[in-house]
Amino acid sequence: MFRKLAPYIKKYKVYAMLSPIMMVLEVASDIVIPMLMAKIVDVGIAGGDGQYVIKMGLLMIGLALFGGIMGTWSSHIGATAGFGTAAEIRKAAYASIQGYSFANIDKLSAPSLITRLTTDAELVGQVTMMSLRMAIRAPFLMIFALIMALYMNARLALIFLGAIPVLALALVVILRKAVPLFKLMQEKIDRVNAVVQEQLAGIRVVKSFNRQKESKDAFMERNRDLRDTAIRAINLIVALMPVMFLVVYICILFVLWFGGKMVMVGTMGSGDLIAFITYISQIMMALMMLSMYFMMYTRASASTNRLIEVIETKSEIKERTNPVKEVKDGSVAFENVNFKYPGYRENILEDINLLFEGGQTIGIIGSTGSSKSTLVQMIPRLYDVAEGSVKVGGVDVRDYDMTVLRDAIGFVLQNNTLISGTIRSNMQWGDEHVTDEEIIRALKQTQAWEFVSQYEDGLDHRVEQGGNNFSGGQKQRLTIARALIKQPKILILDDSTSAVDMATDAKLRHSFRTELKGITTIIIAQRVASIRDADQIIVMEEGKVDALGTHEELLEKSEVYREIYDSQQKGLAVS
Numbered sequence: 001m002f003r004k005l006a007p008y009i010k011k012y013k014v015y016a017m018l019s020p021i022m023m024v025l026e027v028a029s030d031i032v033i034p035m036l037m038a039k040i041v042d043v044g045i046a047g048g049d050g051q052y053v054i055k056m057g058l059l060m061i062g063l064a065l066f067g068g069i070m071g072t073w074s075s076h077i078g079a080t081a082g083f084g085t086a087a088e089i090r091k092a093a094y095a096s097i098q099g100y101s102f103a104n105i106d107k108l109s110a111p112s113l114i115t116r117l118t119t120d121a122e123l124v125g126q127v128t129m130m131s132l133r134m135a136i137r138a139p140f141l142m143i144f145a146l147i148m149a150l151y152m153n154a155r156l157a158l159i160f161l162g163a164i165p166v167l168a169l170a171l172v173v174i175l176r177k178a179v180p181l182f183k184l185m186q187e188k189i190d191r192v193n194a195v196v197q198e199q200l201a202g203i204r205v206v207k208s209f210n211r212q213k214e215s216k217d218a219f220m221e222r223n224r225d226l227r228d229t230a231i232r233a234i235n236l237i238v239a240l241m242p243v244m245f246l247v248v249y250i251c252i253l254f255v256l257w258f259g260g261k262m263v264m265v266g267t268m269g270s271g272d273l274i275a276f277i278t279y280i281s282q283i284m285m286a287l288m289m290l291s292m293y294f295m296m297y298t299r300a301s302a303s304t305n306r307l308i309e310v311i312e313t314k315s316e317i318k319e320r321t322n323p324v325k326e327v328k329d330g331s332v333a334f335e336n337v338n339f340k341y342p343g344y345r346e347n348i349l350e351d352i353n354l355l356f357e358g359g360q361t362i363g364i365i366g367s368t369g370s371s372k373s374t375l376v377q378m379i380p381r382l383y384d385v386a387e388g389s390v391k392v393g394g395v396d397v398r399d400y401d402m403t404v405l406r407d408a409i410g411f412v413l414q415n416n417t418l419i420s421g422t423i424r425s426n427m428q429w430g431d432e433h434v435t436d437e438e439i440i441r442a443l444k445q446t447q448a449w450e451f452v453s454q455y456e457d458g459l460d461h462r463v464e465q466g467g468n469n470f471s472g473g474q475k476q477r478l479t480i481a482r483a484l485i486k487q488p489k490i491l492i493l494d495d496s497t498s499a500v501d502m503a504t505d506a507k508l509r510h511s512f513r514t515e516l517k518g519i520t521t522i523i524i525a526q527r528v529a530s531i532r533d534a535d536q537i538i539v540m541e542e543g544k545v546d547a548l549g550t551h552e553e554l555l556e557k558s559e560v561y562r563e564i565y566d567s568q569q570k571g572l573a574v575s
Ligand SMILES: Nc1ncnc2c1ncn2[C@@H]1O[C@H](COP(=O)(O)OP(=O)(O)OP(=O)(O)O)[C@@H](O)[C@H]1O
Pocket: 106, 341, 344, 348, 366, 367, 368, 369, 370, 371, 372, 373, 374, 375, 414, 495
């Protein structure tokens, strides 16, 4: 585990080394104190030497203070190193996620990523801290206490020298059983988190379908499962306690029995006996600490692996070594493109050949699930083609510098959302240095200004998480404006006007036609009206291009197109 963590601990190297040193000093004072105590009793009090008692007493206080300071200091440094390491590893994981492709996110899933970056990272930090303290303190305390005991009275020390293997055995037997349970527990936590996150993110859906009960049941089932596993694990650990106490008390009994005899015949001081008992309890404490530590360690090593997986997952979308740094124009070409989603067998796009000239308006239409969204996601390389190639400005998209390519493309995803902040901060996603005039111009172009201008605080109007304080149509217009602010060469609108009314849709189309000259505009739409003026309309059907042409041409030659058109005309006639 620590080999894997090494790069993240590096920054706290000095802390990580200082903390154990101080720890050892603290242990040393813990060990010497009982011995001084024994001396006070056996030499000072027994001999009636007041001076000696005061001298040793002061030394004891001094040592206790020293031990306390070292202990506090080492805790402080240990915590800094532990939680610092957690922060470092979290940072690395977060940075890695930023480079993920859509396929990576499909695979690791957002809820699991969140659990890993929070719960798992927290545990790793805690155990790193414990490793610097407990894992060092316990063995040292044990070894020193043993040495002292042997030194004071070797024969008596044999008693707990005999007990230690028994304790160690109990520890091993129980941990063997507990470790797999703790690993299991981590997985169950993941399952609970997954259901909580999914149900909360979809709380509006859950409520509108009256699925609260089912949602609660799904949660309860996993919650119960986690509880049961946790109880099983804890029960095992709890079983460890009585065993330990039993052995330790038997030990103390023997020590008192034999030690008592020794004190009576005068071969041992009563102070020594007290110190002896103190050492026994220190050894027991150390064993407790070690078992706690092992438990946490096994949980944390599972967490470490989960975090390392996040960090080491690299986007399969790689950049070339000598990427093209400029997008010449907004033309787009699909050449013999085939595509399937990673992990799925069937082709989602098949044999696609298309050419969009720079500045053209392209309409894409087709039944739901006909791969329209998938098709356009190939252009900014959200996914890579399986076969064939997609070219932008005459260059294969895989040959571009990714940032350059994506800067040239304004993409409004089908389920795009706004990010919490203000309207202005959302618009700045398109361009950090955009001025208010430019924002307002984009808002006007997308018919969003008509409602934004009514807000008293205008561009400073608050946007809640996911843009939930806007209507569907308002959100769509804002997301289009955000894409326009990038001043892209290609603008892709995936079903982006589905929620705006017909009249606004018509105004939007008019402003696109007049204001977006020179920008290749690709519009995916459900309504024929949204695309009928396009230079080229593509009809998709089951992952293939069914037909392409202008509105009039398609009415002539495409049955699918005619069907869509007719059904919508009828719909209009009825309403
Ligand atoms: N991330 C994904 N992983 C696996 N399969 C996917 C993924 N996204 C879409 N699909 C599948 O690919 C097919 C095409 O989906 P796509 O979203 O491209 O359709 P669409 O034409 O945009 O539909 P709609 O009009 O409903 O938006 C569907 O069968 C869908 O199940």
